[in-house]
Amino acid sequence: MNSVSHTPLTPLSFLERTARVWPDKPGVIYGNRSLSYGELAAQTTRVAQALRASGVRAGDRVAYLMPNLPEMLVAHFAVPLAQAVLVAVNTRLSGEEIAYILDHSGAKVLITDSAFLPAVAPAVQVADTVTEVIVFEDAEAGVGTDAAASAAIGSRLVSYEDFTARGSDTPLDWSVEDELAPISINYTSGTTGRPKGVVYTHRGAYLNSFGEIVHSSHHPDSVYLWTLPMFHCNGWCTPWAVTGIGGTHVCLREVRGDTIWQLIRKHRVTHLNGAPTVVTTILNAEEAGPLDHRLVITTAGAPPSPTTILQMERMGFGIVHVYGLTESYGPYSVCQTQPQWSALPPEERAAVQARQGVGMIQTEGLRVVDEHMADVPADGSTMGEIVMRGNNLMAGYYRDPEGTAQAFRGGWFHSGDLGVMHPDGYVELRDRAKDVVISGGENISTIEVEQALMSHQAVLEVAVVGVPDEKWGERPKAFVVLKTGREATEEELIEHVRTKIARYKAPRNVDLVAELPKTSTGKIQKFALREPEWAGRTHRVQG
Template sequence: MNVPLILPDFLDRAVTLYGEKVAVHCEGRTVTYQQLNGRVNQLSNGLRKLGVDKGDRIAYLAGNTLEMLEGFYGVFQLGAVMVPLNIRLKPEDYVFILNHSESKVLFVDQDLYSLIEPIIVQLETVENIIVHYKEQDTNATDYDSWLASHISTDFDRADIDENDMCSLLYTSGTTGNPKGVMLTHRNNYLHAMSTMHHLRVKESDIYLHVLPMFHVNGWGAPFYYTANGATHICSRKTTPESIFKALQDYRVTVLHMAPTVLNALLQYHDEHHPVVEQDVRVVIAGSAPPPAFITRVEEELGWEFIQVYGMTESSPLSLVSTIHSHLTDLPKVQQTVLKSKAGYPMIGSDVRVLGANGDEVEHDGVQVGEVAVRGHGVMKGYWKNEQATQETLRDGWLFTGDMGTVDEYGYINIVDRKKDVIISGGENISSIEVEGVLYEHPAVLEAAVIAVPHEKWGETPHAYIVLRENMEAAEEEIIAFSRERLAHFKAVTGITFVDELPKTASGKIQKVQIRDAYWEARGKSGRLVN
């Protein structure tokens, strides 16, 4: 008899094996796994009394809190669907997502309530709004009192199939309306099993939630750290100072984040020199950082650096860049280069780089193709968007839109997004490669490279740069720096210095907004299309 692979089983395991162990530290509160399970059951009972049934969508607009963490399990064991909302969107974005998803109940943190208040009258399906950490006198329900009113800490779980949708995750929607990615219990369960292996998750781990839980379910961290009985450290807001304090106070062993956040931690460390005595693993996804960045993390912070790759549509992680045991004799510099790549396929993920003819590219680190994925993590499809589903899922493969190469060891390197490749004089230029060189300049804190028009070459690279605090650099200096380290056709031809770069909630730099800013600065409308 087959036993369905469903996510509530992970919490069941933690309660059975680690019931009296601390599950969560959050905002001055400490909760054991037994207590967490009781709160989850109260949440499920409360939702059932509100009329929530199997398949209903429940939205969350919250940071990394105990309430967000318990929300996953409280929603899942009803057979309902979790709809985590990006906290950095505009109110009109929430109107679209909540109405498109047909969400029935909305949970929102008090600090974020102002994003919802002006659009409440436009919400077509939301029947109840429940506020975490409620302080203001509003018509919305207070979460703590509502949860306490459902006294029973037992719950009769719904009949759930592993192929039932459990997560509806909306992409950033940088072009047009966001798309809702449908992930099933099986998607997330097998993703968790593979990821916990590759990230070496263990019961002694103390995990600090830096990566937002609303971002692809926090890459699944609420699932595999819970399954292993690890301790979660949660906070409504994080800063470099608070992250280092948590590392010291709780002896945190592992964090997940975007490169931009890690860059801020390096900057803080340079200025304040906080001492962290325990071993720390830091897991990074997003634009691959240059090798010099990894060297700083490992030598200055003393942390183990792990690069991963994925996308929402694949649950998300499918590649990891840890060093194979048979490659540990390679020179340190070469190992660091391998760590900077997207990596090799994780268990259960078949990842290939396909040329224009549909064949795999040579494993020579030179030939470029589109990264395609198939395996247990690939989404069920886009919610109410069959056309987009068919465009992205073809012949059993998820086409990512990322362009990459494969080296002799099987490590995939992402060279660019299809839309971000710069074509100058007929030559393809990877904006990521150019950015990697710019990051080597001592005054450069952040860099983003886009294509801009050029009368002779068609397009050339232009960089938007944030300088380090109290440091200076002239445009001519940085252009010369890039020309010294790159083929001249790849070097930047212009620089725009800015105070900050636009980013997604997960810390990824938004080049669409940078392109728009470029055109606006020149009094033009429209978007540069590569």
């Protein structure tokens, strides 16, 4: 291909350009620390050079186990700048789970926050590919280093300061030769077996970043608060996107309602991302209140209920509802707002906004298909599997050709999500294939039941799963967290559901609980609720 008219795509070019155009502009804020974009680029170069000095070569995997700190943001540019592959590890995993990811990815170096050393110590005893464990001490949070864990790691332990001292300011090339080379490997949650390593490319990350900029309406004045973990789908590619547009990153070590509201007001935050459960935490914090500036919340991970959408509207927030998976670089579709929706009654408008929508600008769009890969009727009721393809689908599962072939069968990526296609071309998710409740031969969408429960004024959070039933095979059961200071009985909640949807879909039992089990990204872990209900019995779907 003509080199004059073709340059391989890479999000590395975003930081190079932004540091050149706005070298003095605030790029990252964390507590009392602040880095301009010029300083961010310089730190990135130094870390990339330090990785090379530590023996990291092109294609090697570099693992990071770290909260949303500036160092984690630097990693998204420094690791690929060193021509290596970033493996961002979930910070809530056990030592055994961390060991599996380090071993499976063949990570050469692990860079970790000191808080995670107790989990890291046993993990690196198993993962013998790791030559060094580089530990960062977060002075802003006052987090020290565990002496016993440090001793267990032994001579492989290196301080972050000593590591970066190996680096230099000698410039590196911000371009790549092959845009289809891996930029990162993201591991799935692994609730139904070992997690899979999802391979992202430079090209895919570059294009998905533009989708984030366009659909979340980012601009050079964006102030983005890091409520979404950077280890989750590389933060939906937002480390690259916000940098590319020249916005400011506000880092956050821990998702807490009071801290979030403090930072929103202090820095006049304009954007944040998160799962609906994270949004619920923000909306229901004691410090919550209307703002005198616009805040756009991009939400995904589970369908937000119409009730949550209305609550966001009342707070004056802009709402961007997106849908995707780890395999699609995070968001793949968006519920694109239509002008005529503004004339709808609030509840009806919220219902259409809760749909998963249409493919984002950088995608090839969504299909809903039957078992023969034929499109289901666009009638809003015939269910099928949601499939997708294009530039923003993974290159494949790392070291798993069989799993990749299965996911890509028929030339499309199979999401495992069940949905319907509406006459207007918008897709609506009805359930995960493993979560749908089949009661007496009838499919019951747990999402539909959850949304009915969420419309009750006392309900804060809810999860619905299928449980055994002697007559019908299985039936829905609800687990509900009530709002602070609110009361509701099991009978009252069941009757409320019956006023919203067909009676046979209503749960027979509602357990009032203090909290729901969640992943580190805020997704509710339904398997943790379902498994005890099926103990000693054979369930038709595992996981």
